[in-house]
Amino acid sequence: MDIRLADFEGIKIQKYVIELDLLASPILNAKEKEFLAEFYDFLERDLDKDLRALEELNYYVEEPTQEKKREIVIRIMKKLAENGYYSTILNADEYEVGKITRNALIAYALCGGRWSDYSERYIAGNWSIEMGRLAGGTLYCNPVNYKATEPQKERLLIPVTKDGAVAASAMTEFNAGSDIFRMELNLQVTDDVVIAKGKKVFITNGMIADYIILYGRINNGPLGAVIVDTQNQQLKNFRSARIRTYGMNDAFVSRLIFDKVELPRENLLQGNGLDIAFHQLTEERLVIGAEALGDAMKKLLYSHTYALHRRQFEKRLHQYQVIRFPISANIRQLNLLITALINYTRELDKRPDLGGSKLMAAQAMGLKIQTTELAFESAVHCFRTMGGRGFIRQYSNPIGLLDPYCMIHGGGSNYVLEDSESRRFFKYKPTRREVEDIIPRIDL
Numbered sequence: 001m002d003i004r005l006a007d008f009e010g011i012k013i014q015k016y017v018i019e020l021d022l023l024a025s026p027i028l029n030a031k032e033k034e035f036l037a038e039f040y041d042f043l044e045r046d047l048d049k050d051l052r053a054l055e056e057l058n059y060y061v062e063e064p065t066q067e068k069k070r071e072i073v074i075r076i077m078k079k080l081a082e083n084g085y086y087s088t089i090l091n092a093d094e095y096e097v098g099k100i101t102r103n104a105l106i107a108y109a110l111c112g113g114r115w116s117d118y119s120e121r122y123i124a125g126n127w128s129i130e131m132g133r134l135a136g137g138t139l140y141c142n143p144v145n146y147k148a149t150e151p152q153k154e155r156l157l158i159p160v161t162k163d164g165a166v167a168a169s170a171m172t173e174f175n176a177g178s179d180i181f182r183m184e185l186n187l188q189v190t191d192d193v194v195i196a197k198g199k200k201v202f203i204t205n206g207m208i209a210d211y212i213i214l215y216g217r218i219n220n221g222p223l224g225a226v227i228v229d230t231q232n233q234q235l236k237n238f239r240s241a242r243i244r245t246y247g248m249n250d251a252f253v254s255r256l257i258f259d260k261v262e263l264p265r266e267n268l269l270q271g272n273g274l275d276i277a278f279h280q281l282t283e284e285r286l287v288i289g290a291e292a293l294g295d296a297m298k299k300l301l302y303s304h305t306y307a308l309h310r311r312q313f314e315k316r317l318h319q320y321q322v323i324r325f326p327i328s329a330n331i332r333q334l335n336l337l338i339t340a341l342i343n344y345t346r347e348l349d350k351r352p353d354l355g356g357s358k359l360m361a362a363q364a365m366g367l368k369i370q371t372t373e374l375a376f377e378s379a380v381h382c383f384r385t386m387g388g389r390g391f392i393r394q395y396s397n398p399i400g401l402l403d404p405y406c407m408i409h410g411g412g413s414n415y416v417l418e419d420s421e422s423r424r425f426f427k428y429k430p431t432r433r434e435v436e437d438i439i440p441r442i443d444l
């Protein structure tokens with residue numbers, strides 16, 4: 001059953017807003033604009049039909065849609081890979097834009113979409129598809145590329161980077177969310193196999209992934225990582241199921257059960273699990289920042305359009321300051337954060353050693369917090385502006401209204417990050433004099 005009501009007209013974005021067009025931004029250089037423009041063309045030419053088909057499936061209740069969605073998502077990842085947009089680690093010399101800047105530009109454009117002069121309509125983005133791209137193309141590929149041996153790369157990395165096999169990264173467990181040191185999944189290592197036993201939760205792409213980087217405790221001791229080839233999800237003693245989420249409808253967020261799954265010992269990565277997971281943390285935070293900015297742009301465009309057209313009390317909504325001001329404040333904020341993002345990604349591309357800098361990681365974390373809060377705020381404001389319409393699927397689906405709520409937690413919960421950031425700022429070692437001053441007073 002299609003739940004759309006004919007009386008409700010869709011929101012048609014009709015007006016170009018230069019401040020919301022990244023291609024018009026003075027901060028991007030010519031090469032970056034060229035790369036971005038090519039991606040927008042690809043989005044319209046090769047992905048738009050699939051993205052619209054995915055959206056369409058969200059209006060049919062009482063009908064199974066999971067299989068259809070799975071097919072579409074797998075097809076999209078392949079198309080992204082064929083065009084070099086899934087993972088950006090391969091063939092770096094072929095590009096004039098650095099790999100982290102490319103990763104961020106793709107993320108921004110895939111989440112935000114863009115007004116097309118050619119077809120005179122808005123080509124929508126989809127944050128859950130970008131989440132799937134991030135999980136496979138970055139959270140899987142980057143750590144594997146960092147630690148895998150050449151034969152491991154040939155078997156376990158190339159099928160993902162080149163052919164677009166769906167991949168996932170499995171860290172979170174029921175008792176180990178923010179506090180990943182509490183991970184319990186055991187990786188029992190023998191001479192020829194690794195036996196995985198435990199459960200994972202909230203894993204993007206989990207139930208459609210061909211390859212998963214699985215973190216756990218080596219023989220119940222230190223953290224390590226192993227690659228799981230799921231054999232098209234048919235692997236013995238492995239089970240996966242979708243978690244139904246509000247928002248991120250197409251990201252296939254899943255739970256996984258490893259009930260003594262036997263994996264070849266050759267799939268074990270050398271090195272400490274935390275180092276492997278966190279090696280690419282700065283890039284991940286910047287790419288999530290780019291996603292959030294693309295998403296904020298989309299929400300602002302929808303709020304702007306609705307405010308221009310909707311008439312109440314004989315006036316258009318934009319004639320009320322209470323509607324107008326938050327939109328312009330958020331547009332201003334968006335452009336400031338884009339400037340920061342692009343500067344960080346360019347610098348990291350130029351100086352890869354910055355990937356190991358704690359200060360750079362902290363600043364990327366700050367950007368992740370501010371950008372996802374902006375996406376969140378823009379969604380809240382969009383919801384307010386839309387009135388009752390914001391509450392129904394017919395309007396909230398095309399906008400992806402609930403997507404940014406997830407990203408306050410996804411990729412590291414903002415509250416945990418803020419807490420550790422503020423603790424660091426106030427970290428204080430008392431001088432000897434102060435200690436000597438305090439001790440006698442305590443004795444009293």
Ligand SMILES: Cc1cc2nc3c(=O)[nH]c(=O)nc-3n(C[C@H](O)[C@H](O)[C@H](O)COP(=O)(O)OP(=O)(O)OC[C@H]3O[C@@H](n4cnc5c(N)ncnc54)[C@H](O)[C@@H]3O)c2cc1C
Pocket residue numbers: 135168169170171172176177178179201202203204205248251253406407409410411412413414415416419420
């Ligand atoms: C859409 C989505 C996709 C995801 N994809 C993946 C994936 O692909 N792979 C994967 O491994 N994981 C994934 N996750 C899991 C994600 O990383 C966790 O949700 C996140 O780490 C938070 O863990 P938790 O949900 O268990 O919350 P908890 O850790 O239980 O936290 C609950 C609340 O307490 C707060 N809190 C906890 N500790 C502190 C602290 N020290 N200071 C201040 N506040 C604190 C948190 O911020 C949060 O608000 C995904 C999550 C989402 C929402």
